[in-house]
Amino acid sequence: MPFIQSIQSNEEPVNIYYEDLGKGKPVVFIHGWPLSGSMWEYQVTQLTQQGLRCIIYDRRGFGRSDRPFAGYDYDTMAADLKALLDTLNLEGVTLVGFSMGGGEIAKYFSKYGRERVAKVVLVSAVVPYMLKTADNPNGVPQEEFDKMAKAMIDDRPTFLEGFNKDFYGVSLVNHPVSEAYLNSALNKAMDASPIATLECAKAFSSTDFRNDAVKINVPTLIIHGDKDKTVPIKATAEESAKLIEGSVLKVYEDAPHGLWFTDKEKLNQDLIDFI
Secondary structure, three states, X not given: OOEEEEOOOOOOOEEEEEXXXXXXXXXXXXXXXXXXXXXXXXXXHHHHHHOEEEEEEOOOOOOOOOOOOOOOOHHHHHHHHHHHHHHOOOOOEEEEEEOOHHHHHHHHHHHHOOOXXXXXXXXXXXXXXXXXXXXXXXXXXXXXXXXXXXXXXXXXXXXXXXXXXXXXXXXXXOOOOOHHHHHHHHHHHHOOOHHHHHHHHHHHHHOOOHHHHOOOOOOEEEEEEXXXXXXXXXXXXXXXXXXXXXXXXXEEOOOOOOHHHHOHHXXXXXXXXXX
């Protein structure tokens, strides 16, 4: 299996699993929480047929990557992304970040500038700031994140089962995904390191990316569903559109958080057109 090594200070080298498919302009997909790079199968199978080189990878602690005890802060995770781009010697990359994956992109630009990157796509992303504060009134209250953490510690499978349904907009009257798909997503989430799952939730809920997002200085497409119950659009996509100069915001009507699956045909076409 292909791995790159990310070597950060004060830790052993961390092996990051990746897949590199197709030929053409490189596109690096950064997965959401609490899944793995395999979530992008519906994009990779289609975009590689359109002359694009698609690279997916598993964030540390998830999928087939190493599971260190620490290093789940965004500075370190952005350094893992840089290690991938450097090792594969990629140039003119489009970075596509879903949910917490948008945070790696913002932090990458803050730490490394636009090095190797040509374009950015933020999909249902947590950028610029998820937490409700006096100067971020549309964010999510800290008590909600505290409940999430307690539920994961008490009974992670039950928490993730319920989280899964909100993720894809499942309700008593709305079933946009199959039971088989929900089970598959739950299995992927349960396969992640419990420590990584908890620590990454702390990272994406508490990290303020507002000073990072303004440093994104390449063409940027922001995509978000207006029925996203997981990452509220007003605190994230709408604010990112204000902070990232020249960015374009596309709102998917009635789409939930997991729109990369529920609205995959639309998303794939938007990605192809933008890239």
